[in-house]
Amino acid sequence: MTAPALVALAHGSRDRRHKATITQLVAQVRRLRPDLRVETAFLELSEPGFGEVVDGLVAVGVEEVVVVPLLLSEAYHAKVDVPAAVREAMARHDGLQVHASKVLGLEPAFLDVLDRRLREALSDARVRELDALVLAAAGSSDPLANQAVARLARVWGQHHHLPVTAAFASSAPPATGEAVRAFRAEGRRHVAVASMFLAPGFLPDRAKELALEAGAVAVSEPLGSDEVLAQAVLARYAVGAVELVPV
Template identity: 50%
Template sequence: MTAPLVPVAHGSRDPRSAATVRGLVERVRVQAPGIEVYESFLDLSEPRVTDVLRRLYAQGHRAAVVVPLLLGSAFHARVDLPALVTEVKAECPGFDVRVSEVLGVDPVLERVALARLSGAGLGPGDGVVVSAVGSSNAGANSAVADLAVRWEGELGLPVTEAFASAAQPDVPAAVARLRARGVRRIVVASWFLAPGLLPDRIAVHAREADRAVFVAEPLGTDPRVAAAVLHRYADVVTRIPL
């Protein structure tokens, strides 16, 4: 029996977020019809990952692969999720639950995020803000800063990072950085998986700084994101004993 795939997202009070995650998981199912796939969430949305795993165990599954739908490796990936998996395994003897790497700063996802800028008509005088959630984990923030450096080289335009919470620069500070470099129009790229409260906060602050700002959509349900989820699953499932 092939181990089920359990993508797990953070969860949000904004229903658009959970709807996007469910749409992405449906894309995964279409791309991998031979695998059982069950969406789940860490918090704020249903079903919770612990409930999904317990249900799979009760149905007779003895292994599962959890793929974190997270774009950074910070507290949720390093502490929250491992603790929840440990809790389930303590209750379910013999249940082999493996957790893959987060989606993270994957080149495929970078291409999706850059494609979201296609409607901006980038040109001379423009500058790009790569917007992300922000974290108390310096490494997660540095990964976004590195992303901005790569994009600046690729686009040939000024690029800087901005965070919605927990880290600096925020959007006003990022816009000030770009203005100091001669940028006339602000374009905001989205390093978010789904719409929600934090991407909305980014958009509000960006429009306060520049009424003509272009704000890109999150990565969403793009088939390339679904393929990245399946790649994370494939990296793990082959290590589970039959």
């Protein structure tokens, strides 16, 4: 039996760095599982779109697809956009089975990647002392998604024995600049910001700009392409592939 195809479905962005980063991440997935048919697709703003990718798979005889949403939160895109895209694809192709896995989410293992990115930023800025951290994420109108970021921030802070605040680039307070200023008002002068974003784009750029304006000593780059993330994609795929098997 042929294994289902894997479609890594990212949000998309007008920023070319976003697509380049997603492409690199999916290339890592392919290297880890060269036996799988692995494709990249985007919900909006970037090409190829999900429908185009599915059409191409069907044209070469693929009958089963597992979609892994490259999203870090269970918010609007995960709850509305991804299911709608799956339904539309199945409606256009009789006999095609498409299953969307859970999103990548905020796995504790991602904190290792976050730490590496932050160490790189601290090294570049020649910073050796920290007394507070800010975990910057996209933010959502869904309070549960924001609470998940806050929980991860607490875990991260406990690991480093430092105070940590979650901050958001949109939809929810505090913004990164507000979080940095709050720490500085407490007398903490060495505040670093870690970017819990998957890829570069407008929101991480804005979060970085506000943090530096407020006095952050360093701001890390987004998680980017990393084997830890590639392994997480394959773990989501494995569960999705099992769920496609008829009971």
